[in-house]
Amino acid sequence: MSVEVFSAVAEGLARGERMVLVTIVRTNGSTPQRVGARMLVFADGRTVGTIGGGCYENDAFERARAAMDGGRPELVHYDLNDEVAAETGLICGGQMDVFVEPVTTSPDLYVLGAGHVGARVATLAATVGFRVHVVDDREKFASAELFPSAVEVVVDSIPGWLERIVLEPTAYVVIVTRGHRYDLEALRALAGRDLKYLGLIGSRAKVARLFEQLETEGVSASAALERVHSPIGLDIGAVTPEEIAVSIVAEIIAVRYGKLGRTESGRPDATARPMRWTPAHS
Numbered sequence: 213m214s215v216e217v218f219s220a221v222a223e224g225l226a227r228g229e230r231m232v233l234v235t236i237v238r239t240n241g242s243t244p245q246r247v248g249a250r251m252l253v254f255a256d257g258r259t260v261g262t263i264g265g266g267c268y269e270n271d272a273f274e275r276a277r278a279a280m281d282g283g284r285p286e287l288v289h290y291d292l293n294d295e296v297a298a299e300t301g302l303i304c305g306g307q308m309d310v311f312v313e314p315v316t317t318s319p320d321l322y323v324l325g326a327g328h329v330g331a332r333v334a335t336l337a338a339t340v341g342f343r344v345h346v347v348d349d350r351e352k353f354a355s356a357e358l359f360p361s362a363v364e365v366v367v368d369s370i371p372g373w374l375e376r377i378v379l380e381p382t383a384y385v386v387i388v389t390r391g392h393r394y395d396l397e398a399l400r401a402l403a404g405r406d407l408k409y410l411g412l413i414g415s416r417a418k419v420a421r422l423f424e425q426l427e428t429e430g431v432s433a434s435a436a437l438e439r440v441h442s443p444i445g446l447d448i449g450a451v452t453p454e455e456i457a458v459s460i461v462a463e464i465i466a467v468r469y470g471k472l473g474r475t476e477s478g479r480p481d482a483t484a485r486p487m488r489w490t491p492a493h494s
Contacts, residue, residue, distance in 0.1 A: 214261055216260055231253065234313075237311045238308060240308070249262065268290045286311075292308070318342060321342040322386070323337075323345065323347070325388040326353035331358065350367070370389065379402075396426075399412060400426060400429070411460060411464070412442035419442045446462045446466070
């Protein structure tokens, strides 16, 4: 890998940017670049490095953008004698295989509430590769000493803090505060956000009451419900805070890898999302 591309990968990872690495892995005959040539594609369209230019590089760029959204690598074969290449004048007489590979960054998980369940979710999520941020307005609960694996522990009003920060569409958020009022405040602050995952702890009755309240405030309950996983967690019969944390993190992992999703309309996909349980702890 060239120093330029290597440095760009390192810098992109440090900034938490989404990237895809395009690498020539096999050549046959005459090709513009050798095996090992690389191009790094960023979410905003920036590129670093090259695999030789021309129509096939443009095609690889588009495939990289698709892989960025889908999260899946792809091996692509290019025949440089084909008609498409001929139209651009790039007749090299060879073939090459290109590996299009998303560069995986650690996703950010925001745990809103540092109580029994929140603490265990934060600890477990860090062990499976999430960058964990913990927010609570109680200094006794939200302390760096209690969350050594978190990248950030914030003592602040949760809705106030949410209003001041920007959450990326790739972010995961778990609402596990100490009470209905605090859950409502957090949900209100997040209702219009585009997030990878938003989970809310509570019974179906509690969730219904919260959304009824939001609707009276002018927030579309139906639209909000389509984005919220609640009751939160997979149905594994969890009872203790530790077991509940396992079910929540398992659901987040399933969403991360596309095993638990939604239909194209945005509504929950009943075939992909199992029935969930009603937790009693926060």
